[in-house]
Amino acid sequence: MNLISDRTALINTENAFKVGPYIVALENAGHKVVKCNLGEPDFPLPAHVREEVKAQLDKDNTHYCDPQGVLGLRKAVAKYIGDARGISISAEQVVVFPGGKPPIGLCQQTYCNPGDEIIYPSPGFPIYESFIHYVGAVPVPLHLREELGFSFNGADLEKLITPRTKLIYLNFPSNPTGGVATPEQLEEIADVIQRRCDPNVRIYSDEIYENILFDGVKNYSIASIKSMQEKTIIASGASKSYSWTGGRVGWAVFPSVSEAQLFKNLNINYFSCIPPYNQEGARLAIESPESEKSIAVMIKAFVERRDFVVDALNKLPGVKCKLPKGAFYVFPNISGVIENLGIDKAYAAMPEEVRNSTSPSTLFQMFLLWNHLVATMDRKSFGQIGCENMHYLRLSIATGIEDLKLGMERMANAINDAAGFVKFIENKEHFS
Numbered sequence: 001m002n003l004i005s006d007r008t009a010l011i012n013t014e015n016a017f018k019v020g021p022y023i024v025a026l027e028n029a030g031h032k033v034v035k036c037n038l039g040e041p042d043f044p045l046p047a048h049v050r051e052e053v054k055a056q057l058d059k060d061n062t063h064y065c066d067p068q069g070v071l072g073l074r075k076a077v078a079k080y081i082g083d084a085r086g087i088s089i090s091a092e093q094v095v096v097f098p099g100g101k102p103p104i105g106l107c108q109q110t111y112c113n114p115g116d117e118i119i120y121p122s123p124g125f126p127i128y129e130s131f132i133h134y135v136g137a138v139p140v141p142l143h144l145r146e147e148l149g150f151s152f153n154g155a156d157l158e159k160l161i162t163p164r165t166k167l168i169y170l171n172f173p174s175n176p177t178g179g180v181a182t183p184e185q186l187e188e189i190a191d192v193i194q195r196r197c198d199p200n201v202r203i204y205s206d207e208i209y210e211n212i213l214f215d216g217v218k219n220y221s222i223a224s225i226k227s228m229q230e231k232t233i234i235a236s237g238a239s240k241s242y243s244w245t246g247g248r249v250g251w252a253v254f255p256s257v258s259e260a261q262l263f264k265n266l267n268i269n270y271f272s273c274i275p276p277y278n279q280e281g282a283r284l285a286i287e288s289p290e291s292e293k294s295i296a297v298m299i300k301a302f303v304e305r306r307d308f309v310v311d312a313l314n315k316l317p318g319v320k321c322k323l324p325k326g327a328f329y330v331f332p333n334i335s336g337v338i339e340n341l342g343i344d345k346a347y348a349a350m351p352e353e354v355r356n357s358t359s360p361s362t363l364f365q366m367f368l369l370w371n372h373l374v375a376t377m378d379r380k381s382f383g384q385i386g387c388e389n390m391h392y393l394r395l396s397i398a399t400g401i402e403d404l405k406l407g408m409e410r411m412a413n414a415i416n417d418a419a420g421f422v423k424f425i426e427n428k429e430h431f432s
């Protein structure tokens with residue numbers, strides 16, 4: 001008899017949580033690591049939100065509450081999401097979750113039977129792919145196109161749709177690329193969905209970075225396009241907009257009240273409810289005009305850092321980096337570095353079991369971390385299926401400009417350190 005169920009072996013993970021202990025090990029050994037791996041804004045929780053949470057705690061708002069989410073927050077979400085997208089939403093369609101992450105897997109459980117196909121962006125947030133085998137569904141990665149600013153068009157999607165397609169993930173602004181679809185691309189995508197998909201196919205539009213946009217770009221939601229709201233789940237939350245990843249408040253708007261009720265029941269089964277004092281903090285964050293100011297402060301810093309980092313990366317031999325339009329990541333193509341440092345050859349010479357646990361971009365990520373003290377994320381951490389021969393890194397710009405300057409110097413050193421890379425391989429350590 002096996003201790004652990006077969007299903008458990010099928011779930012994957014988010015590697016961002018794996019790099020943290022490596023950084024701690026390096027710091028404990030006395031090194032300063034430049035942290036370009038972080039998926040959270042490096043700003044404090046805005047004071048007005050903090051004060052509201054404190055006031056709620058003082059009121060003893062610390063008990064069980066509505067498993068669907070407190071009504072005040074659901075009303076605020078319905079109005080905010082609806083107004084920004086030009087659609088009408090009722091509070092009964094909104095479900096609050098402990099963060100933006102839980103509805104990703106819960107939607108796969110709720111909408112997909114074994115054998116159903118799930119289309120998701122690759123590179124993309126790793127949890128989309130991580131859950132698919134776990135629920136017995138079939139992963140269908142939609143490879144984002146660098147030349148389209150890491151977006152895709154209607155024809156790219158159309159090729160992947162079959163009668164088994166059940167759920168389609170979209171994520172703009174995108175993690176890890178910072179890419180944003182143009183309104184024209186979204187129109188094409190919506191047109192393909194209307195023509196080719198059964199009415200019961202659901203679109204999961206992950207808009208958690210909806211407020212972190214640069215250069216005057218707006219958040220275009222597929223739900224704003226005619227007849228799309230009735231098949232789209234709009235997901236967002238407090239983690240990124242209000243620099244509040246530890247608050248664990250996220251939400252999703254469902255196409256119908258009856259679907260929302262199913263997710264309320266999942267909340268009852270898994271969580272009972274989400275801390276009410278944090279939900280009230282999130283309600284205030286959405287409603288307060290102060291939030292526009294705290295978001296503007298973050299955006300100003302992200303733009304300055306983005307411009308610096310993209311420029312610095314594009315000066316490095318073997319690196320090409322697009323200018324992201326949103327989120328707080330840059331996603332350089334490092335194919336030239338992989339070739340120049342001989343990483344592809346070193347990888348090809350490794351035993352199969354080692355190769356399976358790493359990739360050329362992982363080897364550079366690890367070399368950069370352990371030998372040059374810059375923490376980044378590799379391409380493989382953002383969807384593994386079909387990513388062979390794709391050589392990218394994700395660098396987070398949620399790190400102060402002085403650290404980013406140091407990080408770019410260190411990266412330039414790493415790229416020129418062919419001898420160091422040979423030693424790194426010879427040491428047979430830290431390959432993943």
Ligand SMILES: Cc1ncc(COP(=O)(O)O)c(C=O)c1O
Pocket residue numbers: 039098099100101102125171174175206208237238239245248249250
């Ligand atoms: C695209 C995307 N969706 C969802 C999440 C999950 O956010 P949360 O921390 O609120 O669960 C993240 C976090 O990095 C993300 O990048």
